[in-house]
Amino acid sequence: MSTSTLTLEQEFNPWEAQAARFDLAAQKLNLDEGIWKIMRYPSREIIVHIPVLMDSGKIEVFTGFRVQHSIARGPAKGGVRYAPDVTLDEVRALASWMTWKCAVVNIPFGGAKGGIICDPKKMSQTELERMTRRYTAELVEFIGPEKDVPAPDVNTNEQTMAWMMDTYSMHMRQTVTSVVTGKPLALGGSRGRREATGRGVMIVCDEAIRKLGLQRSSTRVVVQGFGNVGSYAAKLMCEAGYKIIGIAEIDGGLYNTNGIDINALFAHKERNRGIQGFSGAEPHDPKELLVADCEILIPAATEAVITSRNAERVKARILCEGANGPTTAAADEILADKKVFVVPDILANAGGVTTSYFEWVQDRQGFFWREDVVNEQLKDIMVGSFAEVVHYAETHQVNNRIAAYMLAIDRVGRTIKTRGIYA
Numbered sequence: 094m095s096t097s098t099l100t101l102e103q104e105f106n107p108w109e110a111q112a113a114r115f116d117l118a119a120q121k122l123n124l125d126e127g128i129w130k131i132m133r134y135p136s137r138e139i140i141v142h143i144p145v146l147m148d149s150g151k152i153e154v155f156t157g158f159r160v161q162h163s164i165a166r167g168p169a170k171g172g173v174r175y176a177p178d179v180t181l182d183e184v185r186a187l188a189s190w191m192t193w194k195c196a197v198v199n200i201p202f203g204g205a206k207g208g209i210i211c212d213p214k215k216m217s218q219t220e221l222e223r224m225t226r227r228y229t230a231e232l233v234e235f236i237g238p239e240k241d242v243p244a245p246d247v248n249t250n251e252q253t254m255a256w257m258m259d260t261y262s263m264h265m266r267q268t269v270t271s272v273v274t275g276k277p278l279a280l281g282g283s284r285g286r287r288e289a290t291g292r293g294v295m296i297v298c299d300e301a302i303r304k305l306g307l308q309r310s311s312t313r314v315v316v317q318g319f320g321n322v323g324s325y326a327a328k329l330m331c332e333a334g335y336k337i338i339g340i341a342e343i344d345g346g347l348y349n350t351n352g353i354d355i356n357a358l359f360a361h362k363e364r365n366r367g368i369q370g371f372s373g374a375e376p377h378d379p380k381e382l383l384v385a386d387c388e389i390l391i392p393a394a395t396e397a398v399i400t401s402r403n404a405e406r407v408k409a410r411i412l413c414e415g416a417n418g419p420t421t422a423a424a425d426e427i428l429a430d431k432k433v434f435v436v437p438d439i440l441a442n443a444g445g446v447t448t449s450y451f452e453w454v455q456d457r458q459g460f461f462w463r464e465d466v467v468n469e470q471l472k473d474i475m476v477g478s479f480a481e482v483v484h485y486a487e488t489h490q491v492n493n494r495i496a497a498y499m500l501a502i503d504r505v506g507r508t509i510k511t512r513g514i515y516a
Contacts, residue, residue: 105397107186110422115189118498121491127514128506132192135185137161141231143209145224148217157209157228161241162188165508168239169205170195170446172246172275173228173253175221179208183396190417191446194439196501198478200450205241207232213248222256229260236261238271238457244449245275247320247395251287255280271456274449283452285467286445291325291393292468293444294415295333296475297436298389301411304483305434313387315339315409317379318394319368322415322442324359326391331355338387341379343394345369348377348385384408392419393442399424407433414438429492437494439501440482447474 103109112133119129139159147153158181161169171191184206192204209228213221235241245254254273258280261272270281278284285292302312314337316327323340331337336352344367347353353374361371369376383390383398384406392398393415399407404424412428413436414420420428420435428435448471455461462470486496 104401104421104423106182107396107418108182108189110397110418111186111189113422114425114494114498115502118495118502121489121495122499122503122506124502124506125510128509131509132163132502132505135160135162135188136164137235138181138185139232139235140181141228143224143227143231145220145227147220155209155211155224155228157207157231158184159205159207159232159235159241160184160188161203161205161235163192163203163505164240165505165512166196166203167201168203168237169241170202170244170449171205171207171241172244173207173209173249173257174247175209175211175213175249175253176247177210177212179210184208187417190439192505193498193501194443194446196504197439197482197497198443198447198474199504200447200474202242202446202450205243206246207243208246221253225253225256226260229257230264233261233264236272238269238453242271242449242453243273244446251275251277251282271453274452276452281452281456283448283455283467284462284464285471286448286452287321288325288329289448289467289471290322290415290442290445291327292329292471293447293475294322294326294391294393294413294441295329296444296472297441297479298330298335298391298411298413299333300476300479301413301434301436302388305410307388307410309334310336312336312389313338314389314391315341315382315385315387316415317341317383317390317392317398317419318416319358319362320394322445323391323393324355324362326393326415327353328355328359335389339377339382339385340368340374341377341382342368343379346377346379346382347371347374348382349374389413391415395419397421399428401427404428405431407431410434411436414441417442425492425494435493436479437482437497440478440493440497443478444471444475447471 187206195202276282390409396418401423404427
C-alpha cells in the first residue's frame with residue numbers, strides 16, 4: 094500500500110499509516126521478502142483485563158495492552174500511556190515507531206509500547222496506583238531489564254514508573270531499578286531525562302536552520318502542545334534565542350508576534366493549571382496556529398494533527414515532530430510538494446529514548462553521570478543521527494521521513510539477517 098492510496102479512514106489509523114511508510118521504504122531498499130514479513134508485524138501482542146478496586150468500593154475492569162514489535166537489536170523499549178481512546182492499532186503503531194526510532198539513533202533497543210483504556214483525570218491517585226500495579230503484575234513475565242523496559246508517555250509520569258519499578262521488584266524479591274526508565278532521581282532516574290525529548294527537538298531544529306541558512310534570532314516558532322515535550326522544547330528554544338510566537342493547546346491557544354516569555358508562561362501554567370488567561374499573549378484558535386506564518390512548526394501533542402485537510406495551508410519552512418505520528422502519510426506528499434523540510438518523529442523526538450538508554454546504562458552500572466555529561470552525549474547522538482538521515486535522503490533522493498525509515502529498516506534488517514532464523 095502506498096501513502097497516496099490510503100483511504101480517509103486509513104489515513105487516521107496510525108497502524109495503517111505506519112505500515113504504508115514502512116512498505117514504501119522497504120520497497121526502495123529492495124528489502125528481502127522474508128525480512129520484510131518479519132519486520133512488518135509485531136512479534137508479540139499482549140492484552141490484559143485489569144480488575145481494580147475503586148475508592149467507591151466498586152470493582153472496575155480496565156483493558157490494557159503491551160505490544161513488543163521487535164527485540165532483534167536488544168530489549169524492547171517504549172512508553173505506557175493512559176487515555177480513554179487508546180486502541181490496539183495505536184499501540185501497535187507506536188511500538189513499531191519505537192523500533193525505527195531506536196535504530197535511527199543507533200541505540201541497542203527494539204520497540205514496544207503499552208497503554209490502558211481509562212480516563213486518568215477521573216481517577217484518584219490511589220486508583221491509578223492500584224491499576225498500575227495490577228497492570229505491571231500481569232506483565233511481569235514479559236518485562237525486565239533484558240526483555241522490555243517501559244517508560245512514561247501520555248498521562249503517565251515519574252510516579253507511575255516508581256510504582257511499576259516497585260511492583261516488579263517485589264515480584265523479583267530484589268530491587269531492580271533498570272526495569273523502567275523515566276523514574277525519579279532518588280530511584281535511579283537520570284539527570285536530564287525530564288527535559289530530554291524537548292532538548293532533542295531543539296538540537297535537531299538547530300541543525301535544520303543551519304542546513305537552511307537561518308538564524309535563531311530571526312526564526313519564529315509555533316509549538317502545538319504544552320506538555321512535557323512541547324513545554325521544554327519551547328523553554329529551551331526561547332532561552333537559546335528563538336522567537337516562540339505561538340502555543341497551541343487542546344483548550345485554546347496563545348499568539349504574540351513579538352515572542353512569548355516561556356518562563357513566565359511556565360509560572361502561569363503552574364499557578365492556574367493551564368495556559369488560558371496568560372497576559373503575555375493574545376488568545377488564538379489552536380487549529381489556526383498550525384497554519385500560522387512561521388519558520389518552524391513543532392507538533393508536540395498527539396497523532397494526526399497535520400493531515401490531508403490542512404497540510405496545503407502549512408506555512409512553516411521546517412516541520413519538527415515532537416509528538417509521535419503527528420503528520421499523516423497522506424499529508425507527507427503535500428508537504429513534500431511544498432518543499433517543507435520535515436524532521437520526522439522517529440528522529441526529532443528520539444531525545445527521550447536516547448536519554449532513557451543512558452538511564453538504563455547508569456542503573457546497570459550503578460554509576461550516575463553529571464547532567465552536562467548526559468546532555469553532551471545526547472547532543473552527539475542527535476547531531477550525528479540528523480546528519481545520517483539527511484545524507485541518506487540526499488543520496489537516495491527521498492524525503493527525510495522515508496530516509497529515516499530506510500536507515501532504520503536497513504539496520505534492523507541486517508541484524509535479523511545476521512542472527513538468522515531460529516527453527
